Amino acid sequence: MKDYKQYIRNFSIIAHIDHGKSTLADRIIEKTGLVAQRDMREQFLDNMDLERERGITIKLQTTRLVYKAKDGNEYIFNLIDTPGHVDFTYEVSRSLAACEGAVLVVDATQGVEAQTLANVYLAMDEDLEIMPVLNKIDLPSARPDEVKQEIEDVIGVEAMDAPLVSAKEGTGVEELLEEIVHKIPAPEGDENGKLKALIFDSYYDNYKGVVIYTRIFDGTVRKGDMIRLMNTGKKYEVTEVGTYSPGPVECRQLRAGEVGYICASIKQVADARVGDTITLDDHPADQPLPGYKRVQSMVYCGIYPAEGEKYENVKDALEKLQVNDAAFHFEPETSTALGYGFRCGFLGLLHMEIIVERLEREFDLAVITTSPSVIYKVVMTDGTVKMVQNPTNLPDPVLIDHIEEPMVKADIMVPKEYVGSIMEICQDRRGRLINMEYITETRVNLHYDMPLNEVIYDFFDALKSKTRGYGSLDYEFSRYEPSKVVKLDILLNKDLVDAFSMIVHESKAYARGRFVCEKLKEIIPMHQFEVPIQASIGQKIIARETVRAYRKDVIAKCYGGDISRKKKLLEKQKEGKKRMRQFGTVEVPQEAFTAVLKYDDNK
Amino acid sequence: MTTNNLGLYIHIPFCKQKCKYCDFLSFPCSSEQVYREYVTALCMEMASRKEDCEGRTVDSVFIGGGTPSLIAPEDFRRMMDSIKENFDLAEDAEITIETNPNSITQQKLDAYLANGINRISIGIQSFDNHILQRLGRLHDKNEAFQKIQMVRKSGFTNINIDLMFGIPEQSMKTWLDTIRQGIFLGPQHISLYSLQLEKGTPLYKEVYEDKMFAPTPEIIDREMYHEAITLLKQAGYVHYEISNTAFPGKESKHNMKYWSYEEYLGLGPGASSFFGGQRFKNHEKMNRYIDAIKKRVVPVDERSVEHYTDREEMGIYVFTGLRKKEGISLDDFRRRFEVDLFTVYDPAILKRHKGLINLYNNQLYLTDAGMDVSNTVMAEFV
Numbered sequence: 012m013k014d015y016k017q018y019i020r021n022f023s024i025i026a027h028i029d030h031g032k033s034t035l036a037d038r039i040i041e042k043t044g045l046v047a048q049r050d051m052r053e054q055f056l057d058n059m060d061l062e063r064e065r066g067i068t069i070k071l072q073t074t075r076l077v078y079k080a081k082d083g084n085e086y087i088f089n090l091i092d093t094p095g096h097v098d099f100t101y102e103v104s105r106s107l108a109a110c111e112g113a114v115l116v117v118d119a120t121q122g123v124e125a126q127t128l129a130n131v132y133l134a135m136d137e138d139l140e141i142m143p144v145l146n147k148i149d150l151p152s153a154r155p156d157e158v159k160q161e162i163e164d165v166i167g168v169e170a171m172d173a174p175l176v177s178a179k180e181g182t183g184v185e186e187l188l189e190e191i192v193h194k195i196p197a198p199e200g201d202e203n204g205k206l207k208a209l210i211f212d213s214y215y216d217n218y219k220g221v222v223i224y225t226r227i228f229d230g231t232v233r234k235g236d237m238i239r240l241m242n243t244g245k246k247y248e249v250t251e252v253g254t255y256s257p258g259p260v261e262c263r264q265l266r267a268g269e270v271g272y273i274c275a276s277i278k279q280v281a282d283a284r285v286g287d288t289i290t291l292d293d294h295p296a297d298q299p300l301p302g303y304k305r306v307q308s309m310v311y312c313g314i315y316p317a318e319g320e321k322y323e324n325v326k327d328a329l330e331k332l333q334v335n336d337a338a339f340h341f342e343p344e345t346s347t348a349l350g351y352g353f354r355c356g357f358l359g360l361l362h363m364e365i366i367v368e369r370l371e372r373e374f375d376l377a378v379i380t381t382s383p384s385v386i387y388k389v390v391m392t393d394g395t396v397k398m399v400q401n402p403t404n405l406p407d408p409v410l411i412d413h414i415e416e417p418m419v420k421a422d423i424m425v426p427k428e429y430v431g432s433i434m435e436i437c438q439d440r441r442g443r444l445i446n447m448e449y450i451t452e453t454r455v456n457l458h459y460d461m462p463l464n465e466v467i468y469d470f471f472d473a474l475k476s477k478t479r480g481y482g483s484l485d486y487e488f489s490r491y492e493p494s495k496v497v498k499l500d501i502l503l504n505k506d507l508v509d510a511f512s513m514i515v516h517e518s519k520a521y522a523r524g525r526f527v528c529e530k531l532k533e534i535i536p537m538h539q540f541e542v543p544i545q546a547s548i549g550q551k552i553i554a555r556e557t558v559r560a561y562r563k564d565v566i567a568k569c570y571g572g573d574i575s576r577k578k579k580l581l582e583k584q585k586e587g588k589k590r591m592r593q594f595g596t597v598e599v600p601q602e603a604f605t606a607v608l609k610y611d612d613n614k
Numbered sequence: 615m616t617t618n619n620l621g622l623y624i625h626i627p628f629c630k631q632k633c634k635y636c637d638f639l640s641f642p643c644s645s646e647q648v649y650r651e652y653v654t655a656l657c658m659e660m661a662s663r664k665e666d667c668e669g670r671t672v673d674s675v676f677i678g679g680g681t682p683s684l685i686a687p688e689d690f691r692r693m694m695d696s697i698k699e700n701f702d703l704a705e706d707a708e709i710t711i712e713t714n715p716n717s718i719t720q721q722k723l724d725a726y727l728a729n730g731i732n733r734i735s736i737g738i739q740s741f742d743n744h745i746l747q748r749l750g751r752l753h754d755k756n757e758a759f760q761k762i763q764m765v766r767k768s769g770f771t772n773i774n775i776d777l778m779f780g781i782p783e784q785s786m787k788t789w790l791d792t793i794r795q796g797i798f799l800g801p802q803h804i805s806l807y808s809l810q811l812e813k814g815t816p817l818y819k820e821v822y823e824d825k826m827f828a829p830t831p832e833i834i835d836r837e838m839y840h841e842a843i844t845l846l847k848q849a850g851y852v853h854y855e856i857s858n859t860a861f862p863g864k865e866s867k868h869n870m871k872y873w874s875y876e877e878y879l880g881l882g883p884g885a886s887s888f889f890g891g892q893r894f895k896n897h898e899k900m901n902r903y904i905d906a907i908k909k910r911v912v913p914v915d916e917r918s919v920e921h922y923t924d925r926e927e928m929g930i931y932v933f934t935g936l937r938k939k940e941g942i943s944l945d946d947f948r949r950r951f952e953v954d955l956f957t958v959y960d961p962a963i964l965k966r967h968k969g970l971i972n973l974y975n976n977q978l979y980l981t982d983a984g985m986d987v988s989n990t991v992m993a994e995f996v
Contacts, residue, residue: 538987541832572623572872573886574930575893575920578996581933585993593966596987 016268020195021089021226022142023107025134026116027124027483031146035116035178036090040257042184043076043088073212073224073270075256080192088191089270091211091226093130099358100487101306102338104133105211105286108302109226109270112140112195114187115166119145119153119175121481122161122454125424129485131166142194143170144187149177165450200267205296206230206238208265208273208289213280215334219251221277222259225289226270228300233264237292238275241299245282246292247275279334306338308356309417309488310363310383310467311400313344313510314370315352317377317601318593322351328374329353332366339366344401348508348594349379354401357383360467379604382513385463388415388491402512405498408549415491416516417463420445423474424456425482432477433457440465441516461486462494462516499524499553501531502545503597510604524554527607532556534603542597620667620889621674621871622701624656624693625882626682627900630717634750634820637812639884639898640680653689655907657696659881662912664700666890667879672697673704674868674878676712677731683713687725694729708733708867710774715761716752723768733866734765735774735805741795742788745781748827750816762799772864774803779842780835781809782817782827793842797849802864806842807857808835836986843982856937856985873934875950883913893920924951926996928958932978933992936971941979963994 026032076088093106107113113134117123134141143162145155155175162170174190176183212224232238236249253261254271265271277283285306288299316325329341339362341355357363363383370376382402389397389405390412399405421442425433427449434444434457442461450456461470466486474482499520501511515523524546531544535558542558593599628643629636643649675697685693697703710733711726718736726734740746741755753761765773775796779789796804811818811829820826830838843853851859858869871878880887883903885896895918897903906913922930928951935942947955955978964973970984971991984991 572878572880572888573895574872574888574934575886575895575918577933578926578930581989581993581996584989585996 015266016199017197018084019087019089019198019268020112020191021091021110021198021268021270022112022114022191022195023091023093023110023134023139024114024116025093025103025107025127025130026146027118027121027127031118031178032116035114035144035146035176035184036092038176038178038181038184039088039090039188040074040076041181042188043078072257073255075254075270077256078188078192081189082192086192088188089226091270099338099362100129100133100485101304102212102285103130104137104302105209107134107137107139108300109209109211110137110139111198112142112191114191115141115143115162115168116146117143117158117162119148119155119158120150122158123165123424123450125422125456125483125485127483128165128424128456129422140195141166141168142190143168143173145173145175146178148175149180149182161451161454198268200227200229202227202229202231202266202268204229204267205294206232206236206289206291207296207300208232209300210240210283210285210287210289212285213283213337215280215331216274219274219276221274221280221283221334223273223275223277223283223289224270225265225273227265227267229267229296230291230294231264231266232273232289232291238273238289239292239295240283241288241290241296242303243282243284243287247277250274250276281333281337281340284337306358308338308340308358308386309463310357310359310385311354312357312363312383313346313349313352313381313401314341314355314367315346315349315379315381315510317379320377324374325353325370325376325378328370328376329355331374332369336366338362346381346403346509348510349381352379356400360471377601379510379601381510381604382607383467384514385417385467387417387496387514390415399514402498402514403509405514413493414496416494416496418489418492419461419463419466419486420489421459421461421466421484421486422456423459423482423484424450424454425478427453427455429478429482430455430457433474433482436470436473436477437461440470441518460489462492463488464496464514464516497548499527500547501527502543502547502552503531503535503594503599504542505545506595506597508594508599511607520548521553524548528554528556530607531599531603532558534606535597535599538597618670619673619704619876620670620701621676621868621876621878622672622697623868623878623880623885623887624675624677624682624697625880625885626652626677626679626685627883628652628679628684629681629714630684630752631750634748634817635809635811635815637815638680641900644684646686649685650689653685653693655904656693656881658907658910659913660696660700662907662910663879663881667701670702671704672701673707674871675703675707675709676868677710678712680712681714681717682711683717683722687722690722690725691729694731698730703730708772710735710866710868712737714752715757718761718764720764720768723765723770727769732770733772733774734770735776735803736762736765736801738762738775738796739778740781740784740788741792742784745784745788745792748781748783748817749778759799762801772803773801774805774860774866775799775801776805776807777842778807778809779838780830782821782829784830784838786834786838786841789838790841790845793845797845797851803858803860803866804846804851805858806839808839839986840982852939854939856980856988870938873937875931875934887914893922894918925958927951928955929996932959932995936978936980936988936992936995939979941977944973944976944978959995963991967991967994 024032024036073091078086078088080086091106091109093103145158147153148155159170174183174187176187207229208225208227210223210225213221216222232252234249234252238249239246251261251274252265253259286303290296316322333339338358341353344354345351367380370378384400386398386400389399391410392412423433437459442459445458445460448456474484495517496514497517497520499513499515500507528544528546544556545552546554627640629640630644631642709731711731712735714737738758739749739751743754777792777796811821821829846859852862853859854865877888879889883896883900884898887894894914896913897915903913944955970981972979972981
């Protein structure tokens with residue numbers, strides 16, 4: 012009997028956001044007969060509505076497929092999906108670590124993108140076999156030969172024989188499946204060795220507790236085993252093991268080379284961290300698998316219940332989200348303007364937007380988010396260091412020796428005609444060009460050294476807007492660097508609204524202050540009196556706008572006793588007010604808090 | 615219904631020419647013939663309401679417009695006769711006619727007095743020729759003076775003048791001069807209105823589309839209001855309602871009805887009623903109004919009939935009452951609705967609008983600052 016491992020293929024699909032990864036995954040699932048076409052929801056793997064809408068995968072879905080190959084054998088394909096955004100690099104790397112190979116999907120009309128490259132590098136770091144596939148060949152603008160050449164030049168992998176696929180129409184998928192059997196290596200490992208299993212994802216189930224997605228490298232795990240998580244040291248008894256195909260199917264054991272799930276009555280996702288190694292408590296492995304990292308929040312913001320929303324409801328929802336998302340954490344905080352709320356940490360801006368949208372959609376909550384902030388390293392005159400992520404907590408300037416801000420290494424890949432405008436927006440955001448590589452004759456990779464604080468505001472939006480969506484961005488934290496940053500405050504009707512405060516670079520304070528004032532002027536509806544909006548640094552007012560007054564029917568004639576008309580007017584006013592947040596006498600619509608962060612094309 | 619008394623509003627929807635800021639229901643018309651036929655229709659409407667008003671005492675009549683002073687003396691007489699014929703008019707009823715200086719004549723004034731009018735309201739708006747022109751008024755400053763004198767000499771002892779502020783490019787000085795002139799002339803009642811630029815009016819277009827003049831900044835508008843109120847108070851006027859001042863005892867009964875949850879019946883196209891516990895309006899279109907009258911049915915626009923819940927009526931009681939300086943009485947609220955106001959409304963409203971709304975001696979009222987943002991506070995109660 013041949014080794015069972017010979018018939019297993021563990022692989023991921025890596026691709027740029029809209030290069031058709033999910034559609035391709037759907038076709039593969041369909042071709043392997045797992046789900047009848049008519050039962051299939053579009054893009055099977057992306058099972059969160061939010062992901063569907065944004066066309067990106069946030070939460071991993073892993074599926075076990077059975078493929079009957081032309082050699083007559085049945086192969087088990089473990090398709091391990093990866094999240095597709097720059098905020099989730101670490102998760103991607105752990106998913107890739109669970110594989111032997113990666114199917115690299117490149118859009119035959121667009122070619123290689125920065126994010127594709129970033130993921131390819133991650134895959135290469137894990138020593139994966141990279142198998143390029145050209146997608147969207149059905150489109151008239153497809154240029155497969157050029158793109159193949161580009162893959163060879165840029166990535167350095169053989170691409171001339173890459174399967175040409177149209178995931179949309181299903182063409183070429185058969186060939187791709189055969190290629191997977193032939194090109195991607197079977198897993199290795201000793202099923203009788205000491206258990207070493209990698210956690211590459213997890214989610215919380217109301218009945219089973221945390222469900223761990225795992226790849227077994229060595230050994231075997233069964234129900235009833237006492238397991239130990241090597242990095243956290245926590246111990247649990249396994250209550251269930253199984254595979255996803257696509258729903259959970261319990262099985263007797265998971266052996267080296269296999270991919271599946273483990274349940275062990277674990278209370279929250281943070282206890283089973285991605286990247287940790289599972290071993291047996293009584294026969295532990297000597298070393299954990301390499302690559303474990305505790306993910307760190309890079310971006311912080313305040314989340315507050317909107318007018319009329321209960322604090323407890325928001326707290327419950329955040330707790331539920333946290334149980335399922337080890338990268339997200341929160342703690343209570345208060346704001347004079349917004350009352351009781353939470354300071355929340357995220358991997359990045361997208362991660363933040365996703366959490367906020369989930370609060371609104373899945374939990375039907377109305378929340379207000381404050382300006383996102385990075386973590387500043389504040390070095391005090393007495394030599395102590397404070398890490399500050401809430402602008403309100405910035406110490407008195409006289410006590411501060413200097414402040415350091417986080418810098419990132421950003422890779423921006425754009426068609427060459429956009430280089431000029433990208434340099435402009437990078438320069439505008441205090442970016443320093445390290446170098447510029449021509450990947451092909453038409454595509455350029457710009458390497459920038461940039462403050463993270465500039466990246467999180469609106470950089471991605473600006474990039475997309477300036478390059479008509481063709482630009483792509485990847486970034487990673489590099490270091491802390493001393494910087495001249497100041498706290499910018501916003502005053503409405505002379506009162507400071509702490510929820511609008513932000514830390515900005517001195518050189519940007521005036522522009523930022525003006526922008527926020529202008530934006531708020533647009534968004535804050537007319538009041539029955541004029542509302543001055545001011546931006547200040549300390550006591551100094553650096554920008555000012557005024558919201559015009561609204562005076563309809565204040566001291567007007569009530570014509571012939573038409574009370575109903577007046578009533579309607581008041582009702583309308585009241586209705587509008589529900590969506591408002593009251594600051595002293597000024598009412599601010601909820602969307603103001605996010606709108607001041609959005610990129611404005613005209614600016 | 616808590617009182618048997620009833621107010622009567624009679625709408626005269628004609629003007630020689632519409633003022634540039636006006637979006638009230640009024641048709642430009644100079645035909646005496648049309649006025650005459652219209653008065654006939656009004657008389658018929660009154661007759662049709664006679665039965666409904668059986669047993670009720672009409673203690674205020676307000677003939678408003680439009681420009682009621684366009685109506686010729688004999689038609690006016692007919693209208694007054696019809697009122698007396700169809701309604702039980704209280705002996706001390708306040709009977710007001712609205713007029714424009716331009717159409718006031720001695721003959722008309724004599725007819726008013728002879729037929730029971732005991733209060734006259736004159737649409738002066740300003741004593742500045744420049745401003746009057748901007749508003750598209752038909753009179754000038756001299757005519758305003760002259761007609762006020764004429765009215766007074768005729769024997770009226772209850773005169774109101776309407777004055778307007780917040781007019782584009784009206785200076786504080788021009789406005790306060792107008793107020794001082796008004797005080798000097800000594801009418802018993804002065805109303806002040808902040809100009810509203812309504813979409814679709816020529817003045818709105820001049821300001822917001824053609825940008826011929828800048829609108830008055832809100833802060834200036836508020837200052838104009840406060841300064842005027844201060845001057846009026848110094849001169850002995852009582853600021854009894856958000857936009858009205860009067861010598862003590864000369865407060866307009868009819869005006870107060872609107873704000874005191876009392877009933878009134880509106881006659882003429884577009885006129886609003888609060889009658890028999892119901893709120894409704896007549897047809898606004900003249901032809902529909904006339905058609906209904908001819909068919910001898912009440913000219914009420916069925917779509918305008920409101921079916922408010924008790925809670926909504928409470929809201930109306932409160933927001934209308936808050937226009938009055940004295941505000942509303944919690945006792946009266948309880949008497950009418952058989953519930954305490956603060957079991958219906960959150961007492962936190964007082965805290966939320968501290969300094970804008972006060973509760974003192976069982977009266978809930980807007981402060982001077984609250985009057986500036988009255989809608990904000992009132993919206994809490996609808």
